[in-house]
Amino acid sequence: MNLRSRSKVKTEFSMSSMTDLVFLLLIFFIITSTMINPNAIKLLLPSGKTQTKAPDPIEVAIDKDLNVYVNGKISSYERLPLDLEEVLKGKDRENVTLALSSDRSVPFEYPVRLMGIANDMKLRMIVRTKK
Numbered sequence: 001m002n003l004r005s006r007s008k009v010k011t012e013f014s015m016s017s018m019t020d021l022v023f024l025l026l027i028f029f030i031i032t033s034t035m036i037n038p039n040a041i042k043l044l045l046p047s048g049k050t051q052t053k054a055p056d057p058i059e060v061a062i063d064k065d066l067n068v069y070v071n072g073k074i075s076s077y078e079r080l081p082l083d084l085e086e087v088l089k090g091k092d093r094e095n096v097t098l099a100l101s102s103d104r105s106v107p108f109e110y111p112v113r114l115m116g117i118a119n120d121m122k123l124r125m126i127v128r129t130k131k
Helices: 016-035 080-088 109-120
Strands: 058-062 068-070 073-075 097-102 124-127
Touching: 058 080, 058 109, 068 080, 073 080, 080 109, 097 109, 109 124
Parallel strands: 058 097, 097 124
Antiparallel strands: 058 068, 068 073
């Protein structure tokens, strides 16, 4: 009498599917972590004690080379009112706030010039600082 079973169950485990999953997750997190950086312009902000938050502000930045950016796109002081008008199309001007980020090495006259443009356009403005 032959009582042995003919099919034996394999007790091996393949790790290839697990390593594929780990590499896919690693690639996903690497890509999303590089996309999270919202402020791509490198600025050394001045220090401040209080923080004011504004809902969905228009970002205006001045870097150390005195380049002006509106929502990350390069502009100039002469073209700034036109670029701001483009961004303001369809928005309620009373609820719009400009958030000025200026490198600490920028002379004071340049942020003041931006404040004057914002004042002429009847816009509110906040100045960004680091804690």
